[in-house]
Amino acid sequence: MSSLIEMNDVWYQYNPDSPLAYWALMGVNLRIERGEFISIIGPTGSGKSTLIQHFNGLLKPAKGEVIVDGVDISRTSDLKSIRKKVGMVFQYPETQIFSETIYDELAFGLRNYGYSEDEIEERIESVTKKLGIDYLPLDKSPFLLSGGEMRRIAIASILAMEPEVFVLDEPLANLDPQGRRELLREIDSLNKKESLTVIIVSHDLSEVSRYANRIIVLSEGKIIMDGPPKEIFKDVEKLIDISLGVPQLVELLYNLYKRGADIPYNILDMEEAAKVIVKWRKSLGNRDKLRTIPTA
């Protein structure tokens, strides 16, 4: 079977043939398999939002090809069925919300694909519970919500469609800390139990790194790293070089390492980090175990 999403030498340019022309993607090659949990990270303006909008044909490459479940998005006349498969939550939920009530907002996509009103009601009930927004009156205008509530509505409206691929652009922004964790857990369980393919763009490196099986790092329109979280965070200097940064735990451990502590620093789990530090401190009794401090 072919990959779920395939990008072959994809280039994308905003405002071609104008003084504002800008190459946002330059020669991206990528394969995404069914059931993966991927996080896309990269500094501001590196092309993350541009990249993911190719996954459901919102943007089409200037050069190269994007194949989704066997269909070339530049050639197909049936983007509707691709968009049903690939659900996408935008970076700013306001750009996606337009209905007069929360209910209509959540029902919009489902109605569009011809679901019965009974089915729609059932799905709305279940999805609002899952995202902890069942306390909101469904007849309220979605524009009169707080930032975090609005983001949950945007996520819920796509989740209700039960897509095969769930693409989320900064879904954790504006969510409170427990909300971030609950959302990731919910998505993780859909990924594990229902083999939902998940692609999350996020600046919350610590949070997403705990769930993703693979991290893709973008910089200036190119993929510069692609691998499991532990591999990615081995190269701290590179992530700092592209002015992205690393998770707090990694930064702490790396600072200890640079001061001479003989410890691994690509650790994303709190318990593991605590154990590593305790073990190193115990070994400090014996000064010989101090690694020689690297010369800068």
Added chain:
Amino acid sequence: MSIEVKNLSFDYEGISVLRDVNFQIDRGEFIGIAGPNGSGKSTLARCLNGIFSPVKGEVVVDGISVKDTSKQWIIRQTVGLVFQNPDNQLVASIVEEDVAFGPENLGIPPAIIRERVQYALERVGLINERKRPVSSLSGGQKQRVAIAGILAMRPEYIVLDEPTSMLDPVGRKEVLSTVLQLKEEGVGIIYITHHLEELVYADKIILLYKGEVFKEGSAREILTDEETLTRIGLEIPEIPALSLRLKGLGIDFNETPLTIEEMVNVLFN
């Protein structure tokens, strides 16, 4: 000189959103505000510069009540608000025009406006994008323009409502260091965030919960109080969380480290 919030209550068409909120912020002070989604943070932010007028109680800015409609202009000039969503704030189509919009409205002479725009865009790292249309910017770039727009107004107090929600870790640090520099220059800072680790340098943290002040205290008090934070839907940040775990494993701290720097220093002692 200070903003005094006295028994502030606010409701949206009869639905109560803030109840009896009290605090004060002086110029040169940095107050952090955290609370779960829907707890009333953005509503409070809008009360601080008079966009919303208290239903009960008072907000007094350098001696002027925000209820005094004849003084609204001065209040907006004194208290700058960076909105949670930049799209609610960005008005002009070109980056530098947008940043100039605020000072222009204040009637500042063009030569000074040019200086301020330059200063603000440099501070947020967007000087090379000054001629670009706002609509062509990425999410994080827009958020930086919104911050620049308020910097250019040079207010005495700045209220930032989740100013780093769309920024990468390095961008977050940059905003935070700008904020700390402004504080040094005597600007009062009210900083709303869901990333509690950004509040380690705050003089005081106020926790909002269901429209009320649930608890307030120093950064160290609040950020190490796992029980309180968890109870209201927040979480203790990673470094203090790790500190508590290390304590449990037998590493003793006099004071629970809050920052990476503190932790490194303590562990190398």
